[in-house]
Amino acid sequence: MFNSRLFAHLAKTNFKTLFITAAALSVLIGIIMSVFTPETMTDIAQANENSPVNPLGDISTLIAFVANQYFGNFALIFGMIYAVIVGNKLVASQVDKGSMAYHLSTPITRTQYTFTSFLYITSSLAAIFALVFLVGVGVAELIQPGELPVGTFFILTLGSLLLNLAISGITFFASCLFNRSSQSLALGGGLTIFFFAANMLAGMNDSLEILENATIVTLFDSAAMISGEGYAIQLFILAGLAMVMSLLGITAFNKKDLPL
Amino acid sequence: MAAIDIQHLTKDYGNGKGIFDITLQIEKGQVYGFLGPNGAGKTTTIRHLLGFIKPQIGQSTILNLDCWEEPKKIQQQLGYLPAEIVFPENMTGTQIIQHTAKMRGIHDKAAAKQLAERFDLDPSAQIKRMSKGMKQKLGIVCAFMHDPQILILDEPTTGLDPLMQSVFVELIHEEKRKGKSILMSSHLFEEVEGTCDSIAMIKQGRLISVTDAQSVKQLDKTTFRIHFQNLLDFQSIQQENFLIREAHPETMHIVVDIENLQLNALLRALADREVASIHEIKHSLEDSFMNFYHKGVDYHV
Numbered sequence: 001m002f003n004s005r006l007f008a009h010l011a012k013t014n015f016k017t018l019f020i021t022a023a024a025l026s027v028l029i030g031i032i033m034s035v036f037t038p039e040t041m042t043d044i045a046q047a048n049e050n051s052p053v054n055p056l057g058d059i060s061t062l063i064a065f066v067a068n069q070y071f072g073n074f075a076l077i078f079g080m081i082y083a084v085i086v087g088n089k090l091v092a093s094q095v096d097k098g099s100m101a102y103h104l105s106t107p108i109t110r111t112q113y114t115f116t117s118f119l120y121i122t123s124s125l126a127a128i129f130a131l132v133f134l135v136g137v138g139v140a141e142l143i144q145p146g147e148l149p150v151g152t153f154f155i156l157t158l159g160s161l162l163l164n165l166a167i168s169g170i171t172f173f174a175s176c177l178f179n180r181s182s183q184s185l186a187l188g189g190g191l192t193i194f195f196f197a198a199n200m201l202a203g204m205n206d207s208l209e210i211l212e213n214a215t216i217v218t219l220f221d222s223a224a225m226i227s228g229e230g231y232a233i234q235l236f237i238l239a240g241l242a243m244v245m246s247l248l249g250i251t252a253f254n255k256k257d258l259p260l
Numbered sequence: 261m262a263a264i265d266i267q268h269l270t271k272d273y274g275n276g277k278g279i280f281d282i283t284l285q286i287e288k289g290q291v292y293g294f295l296g297p298n299g300a301g302k303t304t305t306i307r308h309l310l311g312f313i314k315p316q317i318g319q320s321t322i323l324n325l326d327c328w329e330e331p332k333k334i335q336q337q338l339g340y341l342p343a344e345i346v347f348p349e350n351m352t353g354t355q356i357i358q359h360t361a362k363m364r365g366i367h368d369k370a371a372a373k374q375l376a377e378r379f380d381l382d383p384s385a386q387i388k389r390m391s392k393g394m395k396q397k398l399g400i401v402c403a404f405m406h407d408p409q410i411l412i413l414d415e416p417t418t419g420l421d422p423l424m425q426s427v428f429v430e431l432i433h434e435e436k437r438k439g440k441s442i443l444m445s446s447h448l449f450e451e452v453e454g455t456c457d458s459i460a461m462i463k464q465g466r467l468i469s470v471t472d473a474q475s476v477k478q479l480d481k482t483t484f485r486i487h488f489q490n491l492l493d494f495q496s497i498q499q500e501n502f503l504i505r506e507a508h509p510e511t512m513h514i515v516v517d518i519e520n521l522q523l524n525a526l527l528r529a530l531a532d533r534e535v536a537s538i539h540e541i542k543h544s545l546e547d548s549f550m551n552f553y554h555k556g557v558d559y560h561v
Binding site: 094 | 313314333362
């Protein structure tokens with residue numbers, strides 16, 4: 001099912017997107033870990049003492065700030081953009097442009113192509129988050145040793161990775177299902193944006209809290225992860241979603257007619 | 261065993277589009293031309309052979325392997341040149357050739373290099389900077405480099421200049437001598453006329469004729485264009501019992517189809533008249549094609 005030469009080719013042709021995403025997320029986590037020392041956070045807390053809402057959310061601890069701002073926003077946005085772009089590019093865009101004919105006229109099966117693509121998007125996301133974890137821990141230990149609970153940071157990174165994998169599962173499925181980039185992006189990108197927006201709106205107003213049930217982003221429960229319990233089932237659901245959607249995509253691609 | 265065997269292949273896209281009950285066999289060592297106007301169903305048939313689409317009715321096999329079930333095994337023996345070739349983005353031609361070789365498990369790059377030299381292709385440029393002709397040449401290199409038993413070429417000479425077209429025709433002849441089976445689609449008559457053993461014509465999704473190229477050329481009739489020196493002779497010849505296709509009073513010439521048996525009658529009739537010039541019009545596949553084409557139109561009226 002896996003073709004190492006094709007994997008090498010995909011890694012080479014998608015390197016730029018991977019590099020930009022990984023670099024941006026690494027720089028961001030590096031800045032957060034180096035700037036938000038206990039002294040800075042006390043200063044910010046004092047400065048905002050009288051304001052009704054703190055724009056930075058819960059910044060009582062470094063890990064709470066990382067969970068809310070970094071994994072709740074930056075990692076999610078960059079991960080989503082990466083999943084939408086690469087998910088679409090791996091399959092639907094190749095069919096739309098016609099270069100899928102080139103790939104399939106080499107001796108590989110459709111399953112080999114899609115399964116190798118699925119492994120590429122999964123392992124590249126894993127690589128991005130592994131880098132984030134290493135940079136985060138490294139910078140924190142260097143600037144403010146002992147302030148970062150490494151175990152919790154690991155769970156948060158893993159949780160964020162699984163959330164982004166679930167999203168990539170959806171974009172990959174859309175990419176396998178449709179023969180046009182526009183349709184694949186409409187479904188994959190559209191759902192992704194909806195999940196993100198629903199999560200944001202749910203947090204803004206009590207009357208919109210029902211939206212929490214409509215988005216998979218809430219399955220990444222950072223409060224539970226920091227408290228250390230009650231997050232495992234949600235993460236399993238995310239991992240399961242990633243697997244099921246990708247498998248559905250691979251199956252759909254095997255059965256359909258290709259306009260090549 | 262036929263190298264390529266298509267049996268009752270049908271794919272109905274609605275609105276009369278698609279292909280209907282296509283049956284044809286291509287033997288080992290045969291060059292098969294697949295001729296028809298744009299949108300006739302040539303590429304749809306080829307997509308079935310590549311395993312890109314699943315037949316509604318019928319079956320196609322290559323080297324006894326089902327095209328939909330076992331495309332991977334077929335690909336090992338197949339070279340394919342699509343009508344509009346698109347390569348993956350952000351790669352140079354050299355990288356494409358290397359990647360194709362890797363995917364096919366070829367370690368010896370000599371054949372690819374030789375082909376590139378033969379077509380005067382410098383593959384080092386970026387794909388997106390390449391002209392249509394260069395991409396076509398690169399496609400030819402990728403389709404031929406692994407010395408496949410079967411070649412499926414969809415409008416192979418588009419974008420090639422006349423010099424390269426003749427290099428290509430030479431290559432086809434060589435491959436034929438090596439015993440390859442070749443399916444070549446085209447909407448250009450000249451392209452298939454000189455190279456193909458057999459020619460299938462397809463129109464509105466149906467095979468309308470399968471001829472071997474030799475018999476097309478050796479039709480038992482000849483067409484002449486005859487110019488006369490005076491109007492009287494021009495008019496009187498039309499009273500004779502010949503099949504006049506065209507008559508042009510202003511230039512005083514006729515175009516006439518003469519069956520070989522009638523040839524002497526024509527010569528005798530011309531002997532009494534003042535003839536300015538006489539030319540034989542060569543029969544081409546084009547005439548044959550147009551012939552079928554117009555017949556087809558009549559059926560639908």
